[in-house]
Amino acid sequence: MNRNAVFFLLFVGLFFTSCVPTKDLIYLQNKDKSDVQNNINPIVTKPYRLQINDILNITIKAIDSKLVSMFSPTPSDNTNQTQGLSEQGLYFNGFTVDDHGNIRIPVIGEVNVIGYTLDEVRIKIEKELLENYFNKEANIFVNVKLSGLRFTVNGEINSPGSKLLFQEKVNVLEAIANAGDITVTGDRKNVTIIRQYPHGTEMHDIDLTDVKVMQSPYYYLQPNDYIYVKPLKQKSWGTGKTGIESLGTIIALLSLATTTFLLLRN
Numbered sequence: 001m002n003r004n005a006v007f008f009l010l011f012v013g014l015f016f017t018s019c020v021p022t023k024d025l026i027y028l029q030n031k032d033k034s035d036v037q038n039n040i041n042p043i044v045t046k047p048y049r050l051q052i053n054d055i056l057n058i059t060i061k062a063i064d065s066k067l068v069s070m071f072s073p074t075p076s077d078n079t080n081q082t083q084g085l086s087e088q089g090l091y092f093n094g095f096t097v098d099d100h101g102n103i104r105i106p107v108i109g110e111v112n113v114i115g116y117t118l119d120e121v122r123i124k125i126e127k128e129l130l131e132n133y134f135n136k137e138a139n140i141f142v143n144v145k146l147s148g149l150r151f152t153v154n155g156e157i158n159s160p161g162s163k164l165l166f167q168e169k170v171n172v173l174e175a176i177a178n179a180g181d182i183t184v185t186g187d188r189k190n191v192t193i194i195r196q197y198p199h200g201t202e203m204h205d206i207d208l209t210d211v212k213v214m215q216s217p218y219y220y221l222q223p224n225d226y227i228y229v230k231p232l233k234q235k236s237w238g239t240g241k242t243g244i245e246s247l248g249t250i251i252a253l254l255s256l257a258t259t260t261f262l263l264l265r266n
Helices: 003-018 065-069 078-084 087-093 118-132 172-178 211-215 233-237 243-265
Strands: 055-061 102-105 109-112 141-146 149-155 161-165 186-197 200-206 225-231
Touching: 055 087, 055 118, 109 118, 118 141, 149 172, 161 172, 172 225
Parallel strands: 149 225
Antiparallel strands: 055 141, 102 109, 149 161, 186 200, 186 225
16 A cells, blocks of 8 residues: 555544534434334423522412511512512522521521422411411412522533523423533533432433433433533544534644655755
């Protein structure tokens, strides 16, 4: 094999290994060719159980509005209601779960909510109000929600940082879309979810290019999840994200090598 053939094979090998393949950029691919049906049933998620530092938005309504106002952290005028819907308002006026697993409600005092679902907290507060402050004819109504679902996205992402979405459920693809999507040099096959549990922190890796990720228990986010997108090897090589970029890099390297060889030869 002559020298020109060796250089040609080397050139072709570098060209195809340096750019990012299309299959590494497409989400939710059906990789199981034997499965002709593309129907994936997402896993049934369990109700979220409250943890430390969660912020709750609790509203109480009844016929006697003056009595109800005693249980609100702020006056219930229209201005404060509008401010309460903002991110800052939810932080300052919401009910934060402290290190002991309690929230503090005016008049009622401390209520333990750690490990409870939102429905269980609602029932617990309704029971307390009916037993000590209201009668059944008061038509009491209690609504308990998380003050948004907060998560953080970092790594190979176009808009990294902490995000807050006012939704009941958010999946990992929605979270990444709200962060500007993964960059071309981001590894979609190895995305890490760092999740807080009562017993500590756990890390889980998921493959976003596989449609079966929708069956993963980590497909739907929980409050305070941290999403980390690792870089592909192509980024550390610095050869380019696309075929054109890689070709330009290779040509520049070959030109530099040729020039250096000619200078040394002369």
